[in-house]
Amino acid sequence: MNATANTHEIVVLGAGYTGMLAAVRLARRTRKLDVRITLVNPSDRFTERLRMHQIAAGQELADHRIPDLLAGSGVVFHRAAAVAIDADARVVTLDDAAEIPYDTLIYALGSTTDTSLVPGADHHAWTLDAPRQARRFSHRLAEITAAAGAVTVVGGGLTGIEAVTEIAESHPGLTVTLISAQEPGHMMGDKARAHLNRALDRLGIVREVGVRVAKVLPDAVRLSTGELIASDLTLWTAGMKVSPLAARAGIAVDERGLILTDPTLRSVSHPEILAIGDAAAVRMPFGVLHGTCQSGMPTAAYAADSLTRRLRGKTVKPFRFGYIHQPVSLGRKDAVIQFTKADDTPRRWYLKGRAAVAYKETVSSSPVPTFTMSKHMTMRVQFTNGGRSTRAIA
Numbered sequence: 001m002n003a004t005a006n007t008h009e010i011v012v013l014g015a016g017y018t019g020m021l022a023a024v025r026l027a028r029r030t031r032k033l034d035v036r037i038t039l040v041n042p043s044d045r046f047t048e049r050l051r052m053h054q055i056a057a058g059q060e061l062a063d064h065r066i067p068d069l070l071a072g073s074g075v076v077f078h079r080a081a082a083v084a085i086d087a088d089a090r091v092v093t094l095d096d097a098a099e100i101p102y103d104t105l106i107y108a109l110g111s112t113t114d115t116s117l118v119p120g121a122d123h124h125a126w127t128l129d130a131p132r133q134a135r136r137f138s139h140r141l142a143e144i145t146a147a148a149g150a151v152t153v154v155g156g157g158l159t160g161i162e163a164v165t166e167i168a169e170s171h172p173g174l175t176v177t178l179i180s181a182q183e184p185g186h187m188m189g190d191k192a193r194a195h196l197n198r199a200l201d202r203l204g205i206v207r208e209v210g211v212r213v214a215k216v217l218p219d220a221v222r223l224s225t226g227e228l229i230a231s232d233l234t235l236w237t238a239g240m241k242v243s244p245l246a247a248r249a250g251i252a253v254d255e256r257g258l259i260l261t262d263p264t265l266r267s268v269s270h271p272e273i274l275a276i277g278d279a280a281a282v283r284m285p286f287g288v289l290h291g292t293c294q295s296g297m298p299t300a301a302y303a304a305d306s307l308t309r310r311l312r313g314k315t316v317k318p319f320r321f322g323y324i325h326q327p328v329s330l331g332r333k334d335a336v337i338q339f340t341k342a343d344d345t346p347r348r349w350y351l352k353g354r355a356a357v358a359y360k361e362t363v364s365s366s367p368v369p370t371f372t373m374s375k376h377m378t379m380r381v382q383f384t385n386g387g388r389s390t391r392a393i394a
């Protein structure tokens with residue numbers, strides 16, 4: 001595209017699930033407008049975070065190159081990390097010293113695991129934040145399995161459950177322990193949770209429930225009760241943190257650093273910034289959305305659609321979203337899907353076994369084809385309980 005002085009510059013920070021979708025969908029929707037879309041990401045590989053526990057357990061995943069995913073969309077890819085935002089001058093500074101001005105910024109930097117709260121966790125525990133790290137974890141796992149060692153997963157949320165079951169299923173003979181302050185699957189209904197517990201039993205996973213980790217040591221985890229759990233390899237999945245970039249730029253954030261948004265996902269302090277995915281504090285009538293792909297993808301689709309409407313001088317409706325499910329893999333051969341009300345509380349229905357495995361695989365594999373198809377058509381992104389997240393379907 002030949003940019004003119006009137007070209008509307010859109011910069012998308014982060015090419016994860018939400019940044020990718022926002023960029024390609026926006027490109028499709030604005031193809032008759034004078035805009036330039038630049039997508040910024042430190043790696044040229046798309047990270048399938050939904051599958052990081054599979055890498056950690058030793059599986060090889062498909063390699064998705066971001067330039068290939070963007071091919072033909074018109075989106076300009078800039079491989080770099082954003083290091084500063086001048087929100088008054090509307091300029092992003094990158095770690096390759098480039099400075100990119102914007103008229104609209106889409107902030108999609110996601111989140112990472114917070115290992116700062118417990119002594120020793122940042123030094124001795126591993127996370128599922130990056131594919132390279134997950135791959136190194138899988139190599140250590142193989143060594144420890146050969147020595148009949150012990151692995152501990154900290155955090156009984158959905159990520160911790162997916163990781164611990166994947167590891168135990170693929171590495172029989174290993175002592176695998178799950179440490180959780182709350183009952184694993186506490187957010188599920190009784191029947192789905194009972195299925196989850198049966199799977200944990202079947203895989204021989206030791207549970208330390210209702211306790212907190214006080215310290216992570218190189219070869220053990222100390223509980224708040226003082227008990228020491230031997231652990232050759234500790235995987236941390238509890239708690240999340242976000243990039244400090246927004247707060248440093250003076251953009252209004254909540255106590256966790258997530259960008260505070262208005263009902264149309266614009267920053268409350270800087271309306272030319274749209275915040276989406278894990279990095280955004282998006283308030284619904286039932287509370288602030290928690291970081292999931294399920295809610296993140298609709299925020300991305302909405303951001304693309306609402307920005308297009310605004311560029312055309314049209315009004316926009318508020319963003320609405322409601323959860324529909326908690327899909328959880330339990331290794332490769334089992335899964336449990338708890339269907340939910342809009343506020344993520346459990347309904348009576350759930351799926352387990354093979355049907356749940358197929359369902360979960362459909363969920364995990366849908367984003368990449370969605371990016372590709374979004375280059376050619378405007379498609380509905382995901383079902384939601386809380387009303388349509390997208391305005392129109394072509």
Ligand SMILES: Cc1cc2nc3c(=O)[nH]c(=O)nc-3n(C[C@H](O)[C@H](O)[C@H](O)COP(=O)(O)OP(=O)(O)OC[C@H]3O[C@@H](n4cnc5c(N)ncnc54)[C@H](O)[C@@H]3O)c2cc1C
Binds near residue numbers: 014
């Ligand atoms: C193991 C695991 C399993 C999960 N399973 C599910 C599930 O089943 N269902 C579900 O709904 N959710 C699940 N989630 C949560 C889901 O992955 C996140 O909610 C989702 O990735 C959020 O998308 P995002 O675009 O906001 O962030 P991300 O997908 O994390 O993308 C953020 C992007 O920003 C980039 N970035 C970071 N810093 C910078 C910078 N300074 N400059 C430029 N770019 C930067 C990153 O490299 C990354 O590419 C799971 C998470 C994990 C870890």
